[in-house]
Amino acid sequence: MANSYTKAAFHLLVTAEEAAMLRLAERAVDILDTNGADEDFALGYDSLGTAFHALFPPRGASKFENFLDLFDDWSFPYLDCRIDLDEPDAHGKVMAFFHGDQFGVEPVAKLIRITCPSALPCGFTWSSDCDRLRAGEFGGGAVVITADGIDWHSTTGILNHALLRAENPHDGLDGxxxxxxxxxxxxxxxxxxxxxxxxxxxxxxxxxxxxxxxxxxxxxxxxxxxxxxxxx
Incomplete structure (x- = not known):
């Protein structure tokens, strides 16, 4: 028996409005976690307000489908992280602390790109490990988030590319x-x-x-x- 973890912890400076949107995203996850009917979800969606609706326009019977696009599995729409928000500073900026030991790398990156445009470009690193020394259980990666999209980098991909270059050095491997x-x-x-x-x-x-x-x-x-x- 072994436990595997995907960990991340990073700060992001956002506006007060963006911080409020992160809180609304957490509320949206809580609403979806109730396993209600589409009619109940639609009422919950309406309660999130016009700012949320502008970023995630209503789609589908539940109205949440644009928000659910953040997640690979709509049956399990979880960010798998905690978001701690400081009080706004003198300039109206809020320090957001994202952290977790089963971190939802992809949904969090997608959420940041949509809800925190003032912080772009930005990125974060993540690690994967195990409480037993098992081969192949250790690694990680980095995410680069811009207005144009998200770039994903993993230690496995970096290692494989470096090994390919070492085993078969030739011009053009990098393009x-x-x-x-x-x-x-x-x-x-x-x-x-x-x-x-x-x-x-x-x-x-x-x-x-x-x-x-x-x-x-x-x-x-x-x-x-x-x-x-x-x-x-």
């Missing part, structure tokens, strides 16, 4: 960018949105993705392999 030389001799890099621009905004292609891009419309273009990232 390619298409470099384009202008008539003035300056180098720019192709991206899907603005055509060409700086390297920081270049579209990265992995594997066979580069084969789907036709560089012939550029007078002088070539694929460049990205170097392996540095790790401190």
């Amino acid at each position: 390619y960018v298409l470099a384009v030389r202008s008539p003035e001799g300056e180098i720019a890099f192709w991206n899907k949105h603005d055509n060409v621009g700086p390297l920081s905004g270049a579209t990265i292609f992995r594997g066979d993705e580069a084969a789907g891009v036709n560089p012939l419309r550029f007078e002088d273009a070539d694929w460049m392999a990205l170097p392996a990232p540095l790790h401190g």
Whole structure:
């Protein structure tokens, strides 16, 4: 018999309005935990107010379906964390403390992205461990949350990528960018949105993705392999 844990603990500075929305999200979870009928859920949804309704518009017979999209399993809509909120400071900011030893990494990340826009971009780390020394039970990861979406990183993924690079070191493992030389001799890099621009905004292609891009419309273009990232 062994117990596994997914742990996280981090602070996030939010506005007073966003802190109130976090509390409403907790209330929404409590309402859904009553296992009532859709009519009862709809009444509970109505009680949460217009600010909650604006972020999670009514959908479905229960009106909660947009909120339930935070969770993989609608039958178990739990954040699996505690959210402690300080009093607002002189600037109206509230320090929120998210913590738990069976932490709902995905629903919490999704909730933060929707309810706490002033804190973006932000992120947090999490760990997975076990009370017995069993192989494969230890790891973790990090979550990067922006207005555009959520990036998920795990220690297993990082390790596997590093091992692949060590076992088969070759150019292009970390992707390619298409470099384009202008008539003035300056180098720019192709991206899907603005055509060409700086390297920081270049579209990265992995594997066979580069084969789907036709560089012939550029007078002088070539694929460049990205170097392996540095790790401190």
